[in-house]
Structure formats: structure tokens, C-alpha cells
Amino acid sequence: MSRRAVAVVLVFPLLALLLVVSDSPYPSRPGPPRDAPRALVAMGDSTMSGEGAGNYEPGTNGENDNWCHRSRDASVWKTRVAGVGMAFNLACSGANSEQVGITDQVRNTEGSQARQLAEIARRYRVSVVVVAVGANDDPRFADVLGTCLRAWIERRADCSKSMADEWRARVDRMVPKVERALRDVRRVLQDVGYTPRSYTLVLQSYAAPVSPDLPLDLQNLAGCPLRTGDLSWVGERAVPELSAGLREAASAAGARFLDLADAGRGREACAGGKKPEEEWFTRLTVDFDGLRDEARARHALQESFHPNARGHEQFARCMTDFLATTARSAACRADGEGNLRAVTDRD
Template sequence: MIGFRTTQRTRGTIVTRGTTAKAGRSTRRLLAAALALPAALTALVATGAAPSAASPTSGPTAIVSMGDSYISGEAGRWQGNSLSNTGSRQGTDRAWTGSGYDPTRVYGATAANGCHRSDSAEVRSASGTAQERINIACSGATTENVFRASNGGVPYKGEAPQADQLAAIAATHDVELIALSIGGNDLGFADIITTCATDYVVWYSYCHDDQQAVVDAKIDRAMADVGKSIDEIRAVMSAAGYTASDYRIVLQSYPSPIPRAAENRYPESGWSRVGTGGCPFWDRDSDWARDSLVPQIADRLKAVAAAKDTQFLDLRDMAQGREVCARASKLVTATQPPSAASSEWMRWIDSDSTQGPVQESMHPNHYGQLGQGRCLALIHAKPTGDFSCRNTPGSGASGMYLTAVS
């Protein structure tokens, strides 16, 4: 779900900064820039951003996305889901060239290493925010891939730990906001999805009971490491000369990729959930995932955000009615073209594995990422407070709206 691992910006002012305060950190950040320059070139090439010739204090404003597949842009290749396996798959496959499929059209160079940073990823879709929107998240990443290498961080898919990449960016840009999505892979979401789907297709048994036990056994450690990820980001920014008021961190939760049982357009019996809808889950497991697992993780992430004094963006209901197999959405067909207003916003499980890699399954697709990008743009304009982000039925990304979270 959160990145299947191998086994399976015109600037919008958000915090008013006086010129005196900015000049006060000039010397520290210039020194940090000089020390980080070699790493900066490497990291910026990896993220697809152009190196900046400006000094850190006068560099372009930036927002940065870090973490896992739910923010990297996994599944951005797809505009809804279609049963067609030929050509553009009725307009859903953005990798179609007219004669074949080229994932680099969507994921760029990261199509090769599997980080899958799409051109519509959340930060890329957050228009009207900062001069540069930089994505260093990677599909499949865990918290240890965020930590600095000097503090237990581990390179991933041929790239340096994300905090070390951030250090290079902070030295050459005026980073205003850092969006973080992390923790799902620490909980083993991919394995949970695989287990639940297998229990539906093969074993005819439920998964929610034993998988809840798995989550409960891992969640305390996972949340502690999410907290450490925030500490690592703060350490990097401090070392680059930033004060706490110079930037913000927004920790976000995960949207549910599947609907409640009562909101599924396919019956529980038979094979339509497998062969047609791409949502092979029992009703009780669907309800558990939608109304227990996703909220449990969101609530725990909100607690981490509060403890670490960061903003929280709650996405648990972001795709309500737009999930895979949701009654309120439709498959793309010859007579029902792709549409942000009516198509699904989540990538299905491709039962015969003929449409792209399995790691794209159960992630926000192109439309979902446009929605998340709008959520990020909206919270960018809110200097304080926690918010949930929801969609407006029958509308595209422009219909996303925030609600304050107490």
C-alpha cells in the first residue's frame, strides 16, 4: 500500500520574516552552503531540480516533500482505472506514447530506481506556493531512509538518506515548508494489503484480526521513529542556519484506498471485486481498514505532530467516495472517459498484472495526487493549526477544502 518494497513556486508568504533576522543567519548559512555544495549537486540531480547559483539567503523559495510513496507520486501514471489492456487503456495510461509505454514520461529518471516521483506528485501539484517545489520522497521508504546517515540513516534505491538530501537543498534554497509522509512502511502496509487480498482470493478467511495484532505490535516503535524523523529534519535545518520560525514542517496521514463495505459498488460474493473492480477484500476487512486501521494511524500521527510541535494534515477522508470500487465513482470505459469528477482517485490491484508494476497498487493516482497537491497548497496558506482535507463530490482538485482539526 505505501510503496511495495522489492519483496512483494511566486512565493506565498507564510511566516513574516524581518530582514534583520534573515541577515542574522547569513554567515551561518553561507558556511553551510560551502560545506554542502558537493552533496547539493548530487541531491539536486537526483531530484530533478536545477542547481541554484544563488546564495542560501537569496536563493529561491522552496517547499520540499519527504517520505514514502503516498507523497512521492507512486501511481501518478494512471488517470482512473480501466479494464482495457491495449493502447492508452482508454485514456488512463499516461505512459502511452502512441506506440508503446514509457514510464519516464510520468516518473522521469526515477522510473528506473522505483522511487516513482511523478510529475503530478503532491508537491509538484501544489501550485501557487513557492518558487521551487522539490520532491525527495521515495516509494517504499521507511523512517530509517529519512534519518541522516550520521544518525542511523540508510541509503535507499541508490540515493542518500533524505535528511542528507535536505541539507543540500536547505543550503541553496530558502525552504519555507517541508511536507512529510512516513511510517506506513514501518508498519508493513504492503504486507497487510497482500495478506488481506490473499485471504479473500485464496483462503476465504478474514485478515483484520491477525493484521490488527501485527499493527499493534509495531505502532509504538513506528511512531517513535516518525518523531525521530522530525527531529532529524530539525537538526538539518538548524545546522543550515534556520531558526524554528524560518520554516514549517507538515506531517500528514494517509488516505484510505478502499471504501467501506456499504459504499462498495461490487457484491462481496463472486469475483467482480477481483476481476472487475480490483478491490479483493471482504466486507469486514474493508470496514476495518477504512474505519479502524486508517483512523488509528492518523490519530497516532496527529499525536506525534502535537508532541513535536509540527502542523498536521489529516488525509484519512481525502479520497472519500473516490476509492477503488467506491459506489460514487466509475471505471473508465469506451463511453465513460477519464475524469477527475467521476473516475476513481486510487490505483486498483491489477489482478492479472498486465498494467504496470504491482507497487503502484493502492496509491493515489494522477487525480488523487492533484487533490493532495491542492490540500498542500491550502495548508501552505495556513501558518498555524491542524487541518483535515476533503474532496467535494463531483468536483476535481479545485473542490478540495480544509476543516480545522481540534
């Protein structure tokens, strides 16, 4: 067979294939349009939603029993990422890892945050996902503080004495749940066309809201009614061990990690004494108007010992600093001017 004949034999099948392709074009590329605005998405629980910062978005302050308390002063609205102009806050006060992941569970009238993320990711180009979750799983940190509050009221022994032996086990049980939630975040993004390298996933930990370094005249219902031993345990053991567990979960899921365990040092609730405006956390906060309403009464203390607007601004400063690096992990530390910055192992 001549070379021309061989060429004809090879070319005709190729032409036929091109005709088939032209009649059946490739399906559209999954994910958002190429010119979609880039977005930052916050997910998780109260420390990310903005609980304690006030200025809550309509519909999340008890309306129709939605107590997500998403604040317009939450850190997500103050975090800056180069080239990213949109932000979304999916976090909900009280959420646990299951609610962040793929689930049919409903809390505060809202369902899976991961599924909500998928809807956003189809319309916007999600560049960064920041997650704060885990404290409402087995550690049940809010309940722990409530138990310690009752110990102060009833003049019982430090509640930390009963918590200490089981705390590490609680944290250990939490770790795989947080890891699963982070993997669910990756899964929904993959399903709509994202690759792991097309976005940044960050897990942040929690800052200790209280410290034993507070005036004795505020160690009461006017400020921080917790026993000294319990205050020490929260800052020196409970929060650091919680952060260590979250670091483990982040590493297992391939997420970056920002450690906030010491972020509020010296700025905890009541640490400012007569200058509460210098604190980054709410003191004991009671919604007295809510106490008159049976439906709202059980949420009357909900804001207590959460970061306030100043705290969220500082956490956002640290997150902004961290996202500008390529470091896998960092810790928030105050600089010479008292502002938080992300300190990596290289710093």
C-alpha cells in the same frame, strides 16, 4: 584622572578591537544566499513520491534498480505557496522513517533524504517541508493489503481478524520513529543556518484507498479483490489509528499536521463502479510487461491502491489550503463541489 584622560583610556581599546575585527571579518552567514529562490520540499514514501500516478521521472522507474516512482503528477508539483516558486521531490516509494532521517541506509539506490534536504537548503531558501512517512515502518501497510489480497484469493477468513489485535501496537512502535525522522529534518536545517521559525514543517497522514462501498462485481481481480470485512477494517480502523499515531508524532516534533484519513471518502478504488475516472486511487494494477522481466516482476503490483493523478491534485489542493492558514492541524474534507479543502477546528 581628568575626563579627557578617562575617555582616551576607554577609546583606545575600542579602536584596537575595531582594527582586529577589520582584519578578521565575521565568517559568512550560514544557509542559502539572501536572494536564493524560495522552495517547497517533499519527503517521505510512495504516497508523497507519486506512486500510482504514472508519468514517473526518468531514473526512478526501475532504471538501475531505482523504484522510487517519483511522478511529475505528484502533489508537490501542484501545491501552491505564496512567494515560493521552486519545488523538490525527495520522496521515494518504499521509504521508511529511517530513510527520511539521517542514516547510512540505502534503499532503491538512494540514501538519506534528510542529507539531500541539507544540500538543497544550502542553495535555496527552504520555506516549506512536507513529509508523509510511517506506513512502511512497523505498520507495513502495503504488506497488510497484500495479506488481505491473499486471503481473498485463498478464500480464507478476513485477514483483519488476525491483524486487529496487533495493529495498535504496530502503530505505537511507529510513532517514535516518525518523530525521530522529523527531528532529523529540523536538525539538518538548523545545521545549515535555519531557525524553526524560518520554515514550516508539515506531516501529512494517509487516505484510506479502499472502502466496503463498492459494487460486488468489482470485488475481484478486475478491481479490488479484498474481502468485505477487510475493506471495512482498513477504512474504519486501520487508517484512522495510523493517522492518530502520526498526529502524535507531529505534535511531539513541533510539526503541523494534515489529516488525510477521510480525504478519499467516496472516491476510493472501485468506488466509482463503471466510472473509474471519478476515483482518486488506483485499482489492482498489474505490470504485465514487467512480469516477463525477472528484475521487474517483483514490482509488478507496486502501483496498486495508491493515489492516482486526480488524487494527488486533490491532496495538493488541500495542502495549499492548509499552508495558507496558521492552524497547527487540519483535516481534508470535500466541499460542496467535491473538491478537498483543509478544515480546521475553527471551520
